[in-house]
Amino acid sequence: MEKELVYFCRHFWMVLRDIAPFWALGIAAGSFVSVFAKERINALFARISDGPLAIFAASALGIASPLCMYGTAPLAASFSGKGMDDGVLASFMMSSVLLNPQLMIYTAALGMETLAARTVSVFVCGAAAGFLVKRCFGGRGFFNFKGFGSAENRDTDPNMTMRLLKNIGRNIRATGPSFLAGVALTAALIRLIPSRAIAGAFGESGFGVAAAAVAGVPLYFCGGGTIPLLAEWMSRGMGLGPAVAFMLTGPATKLTNLGALKTVLGAAHFALYIAFSMIFALAAGYAAAFLI
Numbered sequence: 001m002e003k004e005l006v007y008f009c010r011h012f013w014m015v016l017r018d019i020a021p022f023w024a025l026g027i028a029a030g031s032f033v034s035v036f037a038k039e040r041i042n043a044l045f046a047r048i049s050d051g052p053l054a055i056f057a058a059s060a061l062g063i064a065s066p067l068c069m070y071g072t073a074p075l076a077a078s079f080s081g082k083g084m085d086d087g088v089l090a091s092f093m094m095s096s097v098l099l100n101p102q103l104m105i106y107t108a109a110l111g112m113e114t115l116a117a118r119t120v121s122v123f124v125c126g127a128a129a130g131f132l133v134k135r136c137f138g139g140r141g142f143f144n145f146k147g148f149g150s151a152e153n154r155d156t157d158p159n160m161t162m163r164l165l166k167n168i169g170r171n172i173r174a175t176g177p178s179f180l181a182g183v184a185l186t187a188a189l190i191r192l193i194p195s196r197a198i199a200g201a202f203g204e205s206g207f208g209v210a211a212a213a214v215a216g217v218p219l220y221f222c223g224g225g226t227i228p229l230l231a232e233w234m235s236r237g238m239g240l241g242p243a244v245a246f247m248l249t250g251p252a253t254k255l256t257n258l259g260a261l262k263t264v265l266g267a268a269h270f271a272l273y274i275a276f277s278m279i280f281a282l283a284a285g286y287a288a289a290f291l292i
Contacts, residue, residue: 010160011187019228021111030102031167034066055091061096069260072096077145085139091130098122098251098280101221117244121284143264175224182225186232199237208283212242213249228283241289248281
C-alpha cells in the first residue's frame, strides 16, 4: 500500500509539473480577456448583421468570448430581443459552449497540432450550426429566451488591477478543484491502465474515434481537469482524431452547459442539439484521424 502511494504521489507531481504552467497561463489569459476585452467582444457581436459572413464572424467571436453558457445565454437573449437572426445566435452559442481563450491555452499543453485541430473544428462546428438553424428554421423560432435577463457583471471594482485580481481569484476557485481532480485521476490511471489498452481503445481508427466521442460524455467534467487526462492518453497512443472527438462531445454535453441549453431550446430542439453535437464530433474526429 505504501509503495502504491509513493507511485501515485510521484506520478501526481510529474503530471502537475507538466500541465500546471498551462493552467496558470490560461487562468491569467482568461481573466485578462474577461476584464479588458469582454465589452469589446460584446460590441463587435452587436454590430454583426445578417448574412453568411455574419455566421462565420459569430462563430469566431464565440471562441473569443470568455463567458460560460450561463453568461452567453442572457447575452444572446438580449440580441434576440433586438431582432438578431437565430442562425447567427446559434453559431455564437455553439462555439462559445465548446471553446474559449482560457481553454485554448490549456489545449496548447497537448501540442500546437491538437490546438489547431480543436480550434478549426470548433469554428466549423459553430458555423455549421448557424447555417443549419438558418436553413431549417428561417432564422427565427429556434430559441426561447423567455425568462433570461441580463447576465450579472461581477467585474465592477473601480481599480482595474483589483478587478483583474478578483477575476483571477474567482477563476482559480472555479477551475482549481477540477484541475487537481483531473491530475489525481490521471496519476491513478497511469498506474492502473497499461499503455496498450489506451492505444487499443483510442487509437487512430474508426473505432477509436467513436469510443472517444462516447467517452467524452461522462468523463468531461471541466476543461482544465481533462487536459491532464488527454495529455497522458495521447502520450500513450491516443490519436488526434479520437482526441478531437472527445474535446467536442465533452463540453457539448457538460451538465452545467446542458441546463442552460435545455431551457432556451426546449425538448425537441435540445434533442436536435445533442444529435448534431455527436454527429459533428464523429465527423471532425474522422477528418482529423484520416486527413491530417
